[in-house]
Amino acid sequence: MIMNDIFNNNIDKLEKFISKDSNNKSKYWKHHHNHHNYKNIYESSGYGIFTQLNKRNRIFHLILSVFTFGVFIFFSKEYQHYKKLFKSNSRQVDNDTFRHIKTFILLRKFKNIKKLCIIGDGKANFLIGALKFFPNAQIFSVNLSETLINDYSIINKFKLAHDDDIQVVEKIEQINLDKKIFLIPSSNKDFLQNMNIDLFINICAFQEMTQDETEKYFNIIKNNKSYLYCCNREYKNWQGEVTIFENYPWGDGTFIFYDDCQWHKKYYNKKFPFIHKQENCKHCLIRYNNLPLDKL
Numbered sequence: 001m002i003m004n005d006i007f008n009n010n011i012d013k014l015e016k017f018i019s020k021d022s023n024n025k026s027k028y029w030k031h032h033h034n035h036h037n038y039k040n041i042y043e044s045s046g047y048g049i050f051t052q053l054n055k056r057n058r059i060f061h062l063i064l065s066v067f068t069f070g071v072f073i074f075f076s077k078e079y080q081h082y083k084k085l086f087k088s089n090s091r092q093v094d095n096d097t098f099r100h101i102k103t104f105i106l107l108r109k110f111k112n113i114k115k116l117c118i119i120g121d122g123k124a125n126f127l128i129g130a131l132k133f134f135p136n137a138q139i140f141s142v143n144l145s146e147t148l149i150n151d152y153s154i155i156n157k158f159k160l161a162h163d164d165d166i167q168v169v170e171k172i173e174q175i176n177l178d179k180k181i182f183l184i185p186s187s188n189k190d191f192l193q194n195m196n197i198d199l200f201i202n203i204c205a206f207q208e209m210t211q212d213e214t215e216k217y218f219n220i221i222k223n224n225k226s227y228l229y230c231c232n233r234e235y236k237n238w239q240g241e242v243t244i245f246e247n248y249p250w251g252d253g254t255f256i257f258y259d260d261c262q263w264h265k266k267y268y269n270k271k272f273p274f275i276h277k278q279e280n281c282k283h284c285l286i287r288y289n290n291l292p293l294d295k296l
Contacts, residue, residue, distance in 0.1 A: 006163040007156050010183070013168040014152070017145040017185035024186040028208045028238045029144060038146035041153050045146075046208075047122030050154070051092035061092055064268035068275055069098045078104045081132050089158050095267050100125045102263040103203065104133055107229065109293050113137040115197040117226075119217055120205025122147060124154040127181075131160055140192060142184040152183060186213075189220060197224045204281075207232040207243045218249045222288050228253070231261050231283035245282045256285040256293070 025033070032046030042050050051057060065073075073079050078101045082093050093101075103126075117140040118126050130139055141151065155161060165180040172191045175182075184191055200221050206214050221228050234245045264281035268274055 007152075010152065010163065010166065010168050011149055013170055014145045014149050014183065014185065017170075017187060020187040021144045021146075021185055024210075024213055025144065026208055026210045026213070026238070027241050031239075033144070033146050038150050039153065041123070041150055041157065045150065047120075047147050047150070048096045048125060049094060050123050051094040053087065053090045053092045057092050060270070061094055064274055065093075065095075065098055068095070068266055068268050069102065069263060073098065073101060073105075076101065076105055078129065078133070082128065085128065085158065095269070096123065096125055099263050100129055100203070103229070103231070104129045107133075110134070110199060110227075113198045115140065115195060115199075117142065117192060117195075117197045117200045119143075119200060119202045120147075120208070121151055124151040124158075124160070126201055126203065127151065127155065128158070128160065137198075138180060138182070140182045140184060140195070140197065142186060142189050142192065145185045148183050148185065155181075189216065192220045193223050195224060197226050200224075200226050200228045202228065203231045205232070206230065206248060207236045207245075208238070209243070210241065211243070214243070215249050218251065222251060222253075225289040227285065227287045227289070229283070229285050231264065231281060234280040234282050236279070250286060251288075253286040253288045256287065258282070258284040258286075 028046065036043055036045035038045060042052065051061075079093070082097055082101060086093055086097070113134045114137055116130055116134055116137045118130070120143055121127055121141055127139060127141060130137065141148065143151070152166070155166070156163065161181055167176055167179040167182055169175060169182055169184040169188050169191050172188070175191070202217070206217070230248070232245055233243070236243045259282070261281040261283035264278060266275055266277050269276070
């Protein structure tokens with residue numbers, strides 16, 4: 001089977017889970033997935049943007065990103081990685097990407113991650129950095145199938161991993177645990193139980209879930225006795241579905257920090273006055289184990 005066939009076969013597998021995942025969708029996702037083409041990586045579909053690179057865009061983003069995120073971010077190895085990779089694929093480092101770069105700078109303390117789980121990536125923003133900065137880690141990406149298809153298409157376009165190193169989690173008993181990347185439809189999230197995952201990541205994803213879904217993910221995180229980095233809006237109301245950061249089912253975890261997220265306080269776009277304030281986001285690092293940070 002040639003690589004293109006593997007890619008198409010994996011897309012077919014993920015599409016079969018779309019109807020199953022519908023039970024896991026909030027009103028937010030029912031709206032966005034019904035109004036956007038999940039196969040088009042250039043379309044904003046509620047889970048981030050893919051900005052194409054051109055001279056006008058580059059100058060616009062350079063100027064506004066300096067005022068939004070500061071000049072020092074451009075000297076980081078994290079920024080240099082995204083810039084080089086994006087340039088070779090005609091993609092612009094944009095507002096969403098800068099926020100992920102800031103997150104990876106924060107997570108530098110983790111050195112020896114063996115298993116990493118991303119709950120709710122978008123435009124492969126976190127996975128792109130994880131492959132570089134956690135090179136020895138197996139990566140588990142769990143999401144609604146439409147979003148996984150979009151992310152997987154970017155992985156394929158950027159040649160981030162060989163298709164035969166990626167497995168779509170269909171039947172749990174048929175999983176090859178030697179794979180590098182696992183794409184997990186949300187309806188199959190129980191695959192993550194007892195996987196000894198070191199670190200879970202959730203960036204602006206719990207805020208778009210139902211309370212029931214959030215509780216299920218927290219149960220999985222606690223089951224793995226893991227660390228969790230969580231960054232979400234302090235309060236969000238989408239058509240009557242309310243999420244409140246402080247009310248997440250934190251349980252008996254130990255907070256390493258719990259604070260306002262500085263790089264989510266403002267954002268830029270092409271609407272005057274270009275730089276805008278955003279509803280407050282909190283972020284925290286919490287652990288459900290007794291393992292010191294220097295061991296990870």
